[in-house]
Amino acid sequence: MTTMQEFEFPLMDGTLDGMTHLVSERAIEGDTVLLNMGPQHPSTHGVLRLLLELDGETVITCIPDVGFLHTGVEKNMEAKTYIKAEVMSDRLDYLNNLGNNLVYCLAIEKLTGLDVPVRAQAIRVILVELQRISSHLVWLGTHALDLAAMSVFLYCFREREIILDIFEMVSGQRMMTTYIRPGGLWRDVPDEFEQAVRQFLEAFPERIDQYESLLTKNPLFLQRTKGLGVMTQEDALRWGVTGPMLRASGLAHDLRIAQPYSGYEQYDFDIPTHTDGDTYARYVVRMEEMRQSIKIVQQALDKLPYGPVRSNNRKYVPPPRSELSTSMEAVIHHFKLWTEGFTPPKGSVYVGVESPRGELGVYLESDGGPKPYRIHWRTPSFMNLQTLPMLAKGNLVADLVALIGTADIVLGDVDR
Amino acid sequence: MAGIIGEILRGLSTTLHMAATKPVTIQYPEVKRPVRPRFKGRHHLMRYDNGMEKCIGCSLCSAACPADAIFVEAAENTDEERYSPGERYARVYEINMLRCIFCGYCEDACPTEAIVLGDNYELSFTDRRSSIYAKEMLLVPVDEGGKPTPQKVEPGIYTRSIPVMQDPKD
Numbered sequence: 001m002t003t004m005q006e007f008e009f010p011l012m013d014g015t016l017d018g019m020t021h022l023v024s025e026r027a028i029e030g031d032t033v034l035l036n037m038g039p040q041h042p043s044t045h046g047v048l049r050l051l052l053e054l055d056g057e058t059v060i061t062c063i064p065d066v067g068f069l070h071t072g073v074e075k076n077m078e079a080k081t082y083i084k085a086e087v088m089s090d091r092l093d094y095l096n097n098l099g100n101n102l103v104y105c106l107a108i109e110k111l112t113g114l115d116v117p118v119r120a121q122a123i124r125v126i127l128v129e130l131q132r133i134s135s136h137l138v139w140l141g142t143h144a145l146d147l148a149a150m151s152v153f154l155y156c157f158r159e160r161e162i163i164l165d166i167f168e169m170v171s172g173q174r175m176m177t178t179y180i181r182p183g184g185l186w187r188d189v190p191d192e193f194e195q196a197v198r199q200f201l202e203a204f205p206e207r208i209d210q211y212e213s214l215l216t217k218n219p220l221f222l223q224r225t226k227g228l229g230v231m232t233q234e235d236a237l238r239w240g241v242t243g244p245m246l247r248a249s250g251l252a253h254d255l256r257i258a259q260p261y262s263g264y265e266q267y268d269f270d271i272p273t274h275t276d277g278d279t280y281a282r283y284v285v286r287m288e289e290m291r292q293s294i295k296i297v298q299q300a301l302d303k304l305p306y307g308p309v310r311s312n313n314r315k316y317v318p319p320p321r322s323e324l325s326t327s328m329e330a331v332i333h334h335f336k337l338w339t340e341g342f343t344p345p346k347g348s349v350y351v352g353v354e355s356p357r358g359e360l361g362v363y364l365e366s367d368g369g370p371k372p373y374r375i376h377w378r379t380p381s382f383m384n385l386q387t388l389p390m391l392a393k394g395n396l397v398a399d400l401v402a403l404i405g406t407a408d409i410v411l412g413d414v415d416r
Numbered sequence: 417m418a419g420i421i422g423e424i425l426r427g428l429s430t431t432l433h434m435a436a437t438k439p440v441t442i443q444y445p446e447v448k449r450p451v452r453p454r455f456k457g458r459h460h461l462m463r464y465d466n467g468m469e470k471c472i473g474c475s476l477c478s479a480a481c482p483a484d485a486i487f488v489e490a491a492e493n494t495d496e497e498r499y500s501p502g503e504r505y506a507r508v509y510e511i512n513m514l515r516c517i518f519c520g521y522c523e524d525a526c527p528t529e530a531i532v533l534g535d536n537y538e539l540s541f542t543d544r545r546s547s548i549y550a551k552e553m554l555l556v557p558v559d560e561g562g563k564p565t566p567q568k569v570e571p572g573i574y575t576r577s578i579p580v581m582q583d584p585k586d
Contacts, residue, residue, distance in 0.1 A: 084482040172456040172520060173456055210430050338524075
C-alpha cells in the first residue's frame, strides 16, 4: 500500500518530472513559462488553482487543480440521518442553497414515495427561481467585475440583497436556509411574503435593463467577450456540459422542460438559447434566463394554491407542534424522527434538477437504515469547469479571467 | 465610432443616474438592520410566566443537532427544589457557538418550546472556551411576577412535562 509520503503529487513537487505528459514539449525544453494562477487569486472565484504554461501572454496549456475546498460533504452525509444531512446540502453550492435542498428532498421523496402538497410545490418553484436570479446576479456582478465593469457588481448585489431578505423572511437564514424539507417545507411562508415577492418582480425587469445598458452593447465588454471561448454543441455534449453553457451552444436542453419536477409543467416559459457558443452568447442566455425566471415566479405566485405545506405522513414528517400535548403517537413520532430519523426502503434513486449552473443531480443509495448508504452529487460546476483547458488554449491570460467567469463555477460545488 | 461613444455615454448615464439615487447601504455597526421575526440567531432558554424553566432535560435538541453543538445533562426535580415541570430538568446545558450552524433544528425538536433562536447575530469570542455558552448565559431572566428557580412547590402540581402548545405563527 502506498503511504501518503510515498505517493507522488504530480502538481505539487515543484518540478516537471511528474507532469511531462501534461505540458507541451516546449515547456520541457524551457521555451515556455509555467505560472501558477491561484489558489489565492481573486478572479478564480474561490480556491481554484490553475497551472498555466505560457508563451508570452498566450496560454499553451491550462491545468486546473481542484480540491482545495474539499470538505467531504458526501462522506459526512453518510454519517448523519437523512434529516440531519440536509443541512450539508446547503453548503455545497452556496449560491444555490434552496436548489440543493430541493434536489436532496426530491431524491428522498422519490425513494420513499412521499407526497408533497401542491402549495409546497408552488412555493418551492418560486423560491428556487428567485434563487436562480440571485445566483445569476452574483455571476453577472463578478463576471463584469473581472472585465473591469465595477458598477454592475454594486447594482447586482443591491438586488440580490432583496432576494436574500425574502429568504430570511421565510426561513430565518439568508443563505443556509434548509427551508425545503422532505415532504414539503419547514413552515408556511409568512403573510408579507407575497407582497415582498411582488414588489421585487415589479422593480426587477427595469433593473435588468440597467445592467444591459451597461454591458450588452458596451464596446469594451463586446471586445472582451465576443468570439472568446467558443464551444461547439458537440464539444459541450462530449464534456457533459449542461445549463446555460450548453444552451448558449444552441441546444435547448433544460430539465425543467425535459423532466419536469415540482409542477414546472404548469408554467409557461421559454428556454433561451444562442447559437454562437462564445462568452457573449452565454451572457445573453443568462440575462434572458433571469427574465424567464421572473415570468415563472409571476405565474406561480398568481395561482398559488392554499392548503398544507407538509405531508401528513407521520413516518417521515414530524407532527405539528400543537399535536404534541394531546397525542401520544405524535410525541412518539416526534422523538423517533428527531433522534433515529426515518428509514426509507432499500434502493437507489437519481434525481436531477436544473440549477443555475446546469444539471444538479443527487444519487442516493439506501440500505434500509436511517442513514444514507451512499450519496453522490452530480455537480454542474465540476462538469463545466472541465472544459476550461479546452477553451483557454490559445487565448491570453487576461481572457482566461473572462473564461472562468463565464463558466460560472462555485468552488464549493466543484470540490464539495 | 459615434456608436461606440454613444454606447459608453448610455452606460455612463445609468451610473450617473444611480449616483443621484439614495444609497441602499447602511452604516453598520452604528445603524443596524432589523432582522425578520423568523431570524435564527443566538439561542435563549425560555421560562414559564411563574419563572419555572421550560427545559425538561430530554436532550432531544442535542440529538437533533447536525453539528453536535449541544450538551445536556439532566437531573431529577424534587418538590423541594423544582426547576421545571415534570420529573427532570437540565442541570447542565451548554451550546458551543463555534460549532452551531444556526439551522434551528433544536428549536424544531424541542418538545416544550424551551429553546428558541433569538435575534442576536453579533457573536464574537477571544478564545474557544468562551464560545461555549452555559445554561446561565442562555436562560432568560425571570419575568415580573415569577420566582427564580429552584422553587419550593406543593407536591402533585407540576406532573406534566409537555405543555399545551400552538403551531408557530410568524
